[in-house]
Each structure stands twice: as C-alpha cells, then as structure tokens.
Amino acid sequence: MKLDIASQKQLLSEHILHVDMDAFFVSVERRGNPALKNKPVIVGGLGNRGVVASASYEARRFGVHAAMPIGRARRICPHATFLAPDIEAYRRESRAIFRIFGFFTPLVEEASLDEAFLDVSGARRLFGDAANIAHLIRRRIETERQLPASVGIATNKLVAKIASRAAKPDGVFAVAAGRENEFLAPLAVNQLWGVGSVAVNALQRLGVGTIGDLAAIPSVTLERAFGRNQGQYLHAMANGRDDSPLVIERIPKSIGTERTFETDIHHDDRVGTELLAMADYVAARLRKERFWARTITLKCRLSNFQTLTRATTVPSGANGVSAIYGIVHDSYRRLDLASPQIRLLGVTASGLKLGKPSRQLGFETEPDWDALMQVTDAVRARFGGDSLKLARLLRARSP
Ligand code: TTP
Numbered sequence: 001m002k003l004d005i006a007s008q009k010q011l012l013s014e015h016i017l018h019v020d021m022d023a024f025f026v027s028v029e030r031r032g033n034p035a036l037k038n039k040p041v042i043v044g045g046l047g048n049r050g051v052v053a054s055a056s057y058e059a060r061r062f063g064v065h066a067a068m069p070i071g072r073a074r075r076i077c078p079h080a081t082f083l084a085p086d087i088e089a090y091r092r093e094s095r096a097i098f099r100i101f102g103f104f105t106p107l108v109e110e111a112s113l114d115e116a117f118l119d120v121s122g123a124r125r126l127f128g129d130a131a132n133i134a135h136l137i138r139r140r141i142e143t144e145r146q147l148p149a150s151v152g153i154a155t156n157k158l159v160a161k162i163a164s165r166a167a168k169p170d171g172v173f174a175v176a177a178g179r180e181n182e183f184l185a186p187l188a189v190n191q192l193w194g195v196g197s198v199a200v201n202a203l204q205r206l207g208v209g210t211i212g213d214l215a216a217i218p219s220v221t222l223e224r225a226f227g228r229n230q231g232q233y234l235h236a237m238a239n240g241r242d243d244s245p246l247v248i249e250r251i252p253k254s255i256g257t258e259r260t261f262e263t264d265i266h267h268d269d270r271v272g273t274e275l276l277a278m279a280d281y282v283a284a285r286l287r288k289e290r291f292w293a294r295t296i297t298l299k300c301r302l303s304n305f306q307t308l309t310r311a312t313t314v315p316s317g318a319n320g321v322s323a324i325y326g327i328v329h330d331s332y333r334r335l336d337l338a339s340p341q342i343r344l345l346g347v348t349a350s351g352l353k354l355g356k357p358s359r360q361l362g363f364e365t366e367p368d369w370d371a372l373m374q375v376t377d378a379v380r381a382r383f384g385g386d387s388l389k390l391a392r393l394l395r396a397r398s399p
C-alpha cells in the first residue's frame with residue numbers, strides 16, 4: 001500500500017493502543033502475596049453460586065475461565081488458591097494505571113477497570129513510535145505497580161483490541177497498517193465486536209467459521225442475510241476496518257438552567273410549573289449524556305436580589321424528572337417564603353457521574369419511570385424537544 005500522502009499516513013498509521021492488564025484481579029492479589037507467584041490462583045465469588053472473575057494463566061491451563069461457576073473451577077483445579085475479590089483495591093490500582101496512561105496522551109478511552117484505548121498520534125514526537133510507547137507504558141506499569149499488562153497496536157480500535165489478546169500474557173502485538181486482513185483471517189468470527197452466539201450460528205449456516213471466511217463474502221450477500229447496516233458493518237470489521245472514535249469522558253461540573261421572569265412571580269402554583277419545566281429539561285440533558293447527578297440545587301432570587309440556594313444530595317444519583325422536581329419543589333417549600341416575589345428560578349444538577357446509578361429497590365406499585373423516560377427521550381429525539389410534554393407544562397414555555 002502506498003503511503004505517500006501525509007494525511008493518509010496519519011490515518012493509516014498504527015496509532016491506537018489497546019492496553020489490557022493480564023489476569024488483573026489475580027495479579028493485584030498476587031503482588032501482595034509472592035507465595036502465589038506462578039501458581040494457579042482464582043479470584044471470584046466463593047459462595048455456592050459464585051463465579052470466576054479472574055483466573056491466573058496457570059489456572060487457565062486446567063480449563064478455568066471467567067464466568068465459570070466456582071464449584072466447577074474447584075473440581076477441575078482443586079489445588080488452586082481461591083480468593084474473594086477486593087474491588088476497592090482493584091479500583092485504586094485502576095486509577096494508578098490510568099494516571100500512567102495520561103502521562104503519555106490525554107486521548108484515553110476507559111474501556112473497563114483494566115483496559116483502555118489510547119490514541120498516541122500526538123505522543124510520537126515525544127516518545128517515539130507506537131511500539132516504543134507500548135514498551136514505555138508496560139515498563140512503567142511494571143516498575144511502579146509491579147503488574148503485567150499486554151498491549152495491542154493497530155490502525156483502529158477493533159484490530160488493536162484483538163491484537164492485545166494475541167499479545168497476552170505480558171507482551172506486545174502490533175498489526176502493521178495494511179496487514180489487518182492477514183492478521184484477522186485465521187481467527188474465529190466471535191472475536192469481532194458484537195458477534196455473539198446468535199450471529200455465530202447464522203454465519204455458520206453461511207459456511208463462515210473464521211474472519212477470513214467472512215471477509216471473502218461480498219458485502220451485498222451479508223446485507224441480504226443480516227440487513228443493510230449490520231451486513232456492511234460485518235463486512236468492514238472482517239476486513240479490519242473500523243472507524244469508531246475513542247470515547248473520551250469529559251464530565252462537566254454541572255448541568256443546569258435558570259430563568260429570569262419578566263415580572264416577578266408570586267404564586268406557588270406558578271413556581272411549581274416553572275420548576276417542573278426546568279427539572280424536565282435538566283433530566284433530559286442528563287439522560288442524553290448518560291449522566292447521573294448526586295447533587296440537585298435550587299436557586300431562587302427574590303425581587304430584592306437576595307439569592308437563596310439549596311443543595312440536596314442524592315447518594316444513589318438522580319436523572320429523572322420526578323426525582324429532580326420532587327427535590328427542588330421540596331427545597332422551595334422549605335424556603336417558607338411568606339409572600340414570595342420571585343425574580344429568578346434555577347435548577348442545577350452537579351456531582352455528575354457516568355453510567356448506571358447504584359439502584360434502589362423499587363416498589364412494585366410505582367410506575368416504571370425508567371421505561372417511561374426511555375420512551376420520552378426516543379420520541380423527543382425523533383420529533384423534537386417539544387413533541388412530548390408533561391401535561392402540566394402544556395401551556396408553559398420551555399426553559
Ligand atoms: P479481563 O481483562 O477480561 O480479564 P483478566 O484481566 O482477568 O485476564 P486477561 O489477562 O485475559 O485480560 O477482565 C478484567 C478484570 O475484570 C478481571 O481481572 C476480573 C474482572 N471481571 C469480572 O469481574 N467478571 C468477568 O466476567 C470478567 C470477564 C472480568
């Protein structure tokens with residue numbers, strides 16, 4: 001392949017690293033207990049219904065693998081050391097490892113506790129090519145954290161991730177630009193993203209076992225069998241093409257809205273309607289970005305410019321209109337304003353975190369707010385933010 005144009009070179013060069021810690025939980029445990037070195041070690045739930053979370057490579061030789069019931073692991077590898085997980089210790093370790101990644105590039109996607117994608121295009125001037133950066137990262141993790149990591153290097157995330165598996169344990173595997181097909185061809189199709197047992201069976205019926213088999217099938221054939229989007233996606237992946245960008249978490253400090261009224265408002269009922277509209281707006285934005293807020297703040301400015309704020313902590317996180325409205329409305333009532341003259345109201349969500357909250361057990365009689373919000377978000381995404389409104393807001397303006 002010719003690489004004579006600078007931009008093409010940039011695009012096609014191996015600039016994505018996938019770093020994945022080897023037997024992560026086990027390695028952390030082993031570091032604190034050298035007697036476990038080179039021995040079969042299994043970390044997992046030790047109760048009757050527990051499963052293996054992480055198995056040392058010595059234990060894997062006996063067939064032990066992640067998600068295997070612990071009882072079965074005990075039968076096939078009885079001489080292994082079995083340990084209960086210490087999640088807090090793994091989290092601390094994870095943070096230390098991600099700090100090391102951040103030293104090389106700000107472009108880090110946190111794929112899980114023990115794995116990350118790094119875009120090192122901008123780091124090469126300082127640290128040498130991708131292979132050199134992989135070497136430096138592994139050495140720092142080894143000297144500072146005494147843990148083994150493996151690194152896959154490629155032109156894109158898909159191939160880098162598969163390459164890191166090929167690098168394990170404690171190694172580096174680089175797939176040169178233009179050699180993706182060659183690298184992927186002998187591997188089983190389930191190594192590709194999103195190809196689970198259903199797709200594997202369907203592909204088997206087409207005579208496809210390896211990624212090479214899949215790459216040889218024309219895109220149109222796959223489109224007929226799996227639909228246009230999925231067919232094209234499978235075809236691209238099988239040929240080592242993947243243009244998915246790194247997903248880099250940038251968590252804002254807060255998401256909020258406020259409104260100054262043309263004339264001061266006096267009625268509690270009107271205040272409620274305004275707060276509901278703002279809660280709805282904030283909640284929709286939180287969900288759009290997949291955030292949960294641990295703090296909800298009401299701001300209320302009176303006609304004399306006195307500004308009152310009330311922050312409420314929600315340890316489990318909130319992202320729904322009912323929860324946010326409930327909090328700010330309650331805060332407002334507790335201000336206990338005798339004859340309110342309100343100039344401005346504001347609702348802000350802060351202490352944001354990404355992903356699922358720690359769920360509270362629901363009461364069965366409550367409506368399924370999650371499902372309702374999903375539907376609301378979907379309708380609004382399709383028909384616009386004003387297409388679906390809470391009945392009470394039908395006459396109110398959006399904030
Ligand atoms: P993995 O990176 O999938 O596994 P690993 O690090 O133990 O081994 P490998 O060398 O193959 O990368 O997962 C990272 C950690 O996440 C792992 O140590 C334990 C935890 N984990 C679970 O708790 N449950 C699971 O089902 C899996 C797959 C992992």
Ligand code: MG
Pocket residue numbers: 020021022023024114115
């Ligand atoms: Mg790992």
